[in-house]
Amino acid sequence: MTEKLTICLVGPKAGGKSSLLAALTECVAQGSFGYAPRLRPAIQPLGEKDFRAAEAEMRPADFLAHEEGDYERLQRDFAQGGVATDTLDTYEYYFRLTVNGEAPPAILTPGPWLLEIVDSAGEVAVPPNGVEIAILDDVKTKLARQLLACEAIVLVLPLVRLEDSLWIGALTRLIDRLVIAPEKKLRRLVVVFSHYERLFVRLGPSAFTYACDPAVARHVLSRALRRAQWLERLRALETPNGGARVRFTVASAYGFTKRFQNPNIDPHQPGERRFRRAGLEGARAAGEFWRPFLTAEPFLYAALGMDSAFTFSFAQLDARAAGNDETSIID
């Protein structure tokens, strides 16, 4: 039976929300996630019309006959270096998720799942202090409504700027408001630390091997939690009144290069860009080396409530923190 879910992406500006979303389908297609391969998930972007039709169980004749939509445009923008999401609206993207393989009986209705994923500018959910942003008032209201009506939230935080005091206050208030909101539908909240590949830039071609070790991710997450004490407030969501489950994970939209296995950041390009084949333009140029890393995790967990080797609960990270602190291999 078809199940419909709304997932809201929130987090500070430039945290990597839009990039995470842009890398979602590629990550699923390449199987570059921590779920068992036999789950065989597949995800397909839908136009809003197809989504509404599927929602009403009036399956349109042909999902494949579909012109370039908003999601394809987002992917193209990402391939060309990205566009900062504006604050003039919140932006909805639609997908159909299926699991074609063997799924543990615990989670599943057989699907498919219809996902509505809401992306918005960081300035909307996490407004900077003292800045006048007149165009934006009704957008704030719209996002607040979407946050109360959604089943899952994916909170994207850049691992590299965790102590950025400019947004901690606003994010803390957002969490508090979520916790006390009486009418929310929230069932799952995933905190994803983005830009994960940057931790491994000095490891060259061994980078990927380390990144693929869940124990490394767990170590990084424990440390991140200790640096970001304000995230402790999320525990309130897991009390019986809170009604939601919280998970932590890491991801990299840039990922690690195919074949060479090093972090996919080209030091020779202006700005911070992925490696690309010279002379080629657009998506094809970046596609040759591009293997995003774990960008499917937050969305699959949000949709299925199913853990991967790279999703961790408070309890798992607490246990890790209580154990001996091994010497860090990174940072």
Place this chain on the structure above:
Amino acid sequence: MSSPVSANTSTAVEAAIDIRRLHYGKLVDATTGAVPSQSGYEVTRRSFDLDPSLVGHLSPARLIGRRRFDPDAIETSALRSGCFVARTTAYDATALMRARFRPEDGENGGARRHQQSSVWVVAFDDWRRFPAACLAIAAGHLRADPDLAAETAAVRLAETPSRWRFQNLDVDRARAVLLRDAWGCDMLEFFLDAASSDAAACLDFDARDFANERDFLAAAGFALQSLSSSYPRWRDVSVACGLAYPAPGVCLRYSPDHALPGALSDAA
């Protein structure tokens, strides 16, 4: 501030318009042109007496009449300077906008791009009386340049409107110029055809018709100046340059990309 607009005619009369401003985008560093990490999207400049209820109508997406404004809205040859749109919105206001996407690490950078728009607001009645002047002033002075982080909010958000003086062009004179050239007859015929319907319509020009945007805007100015103030669809009139699709209403559009060899073979 004032600037003469060339309309060297003996029948010209002295006139003036007030222009109010709204800039949306990100503040930048004056020397590098890069967006400092703490700045995000905001209204970076606003005239102190701009009607707050009007502001929501001045978002780039609304002005181009689409759900959202993204880089695809801008033709390739206009990517650097941005697209231009003039049209009448709510509250008897006419907006003239230039909008584009620029790299966050400076004009020639390679980083993520952000939206930057500059909107001028003139009274609808001024637009209807002095369209040639409005377009000529915009052609020369309306740029989607970001504001500087070093300038205080108190200054940026409390600007006084600027007054522009010019020699106005009268209707007969405009009409005489217009009827000399094929483009003029086309434009006039287009507006006459549109008068008796309420459908959206667009008349396109490209680089074979006009060498550059400024020439096109001068031509569009002549055409609009030659419409009488009783023209029934004045509120629907729009002018666009470098926009990948027609602006809403009765639109004169300059799309230089269409004359590029690539575009021609694509169409084939």
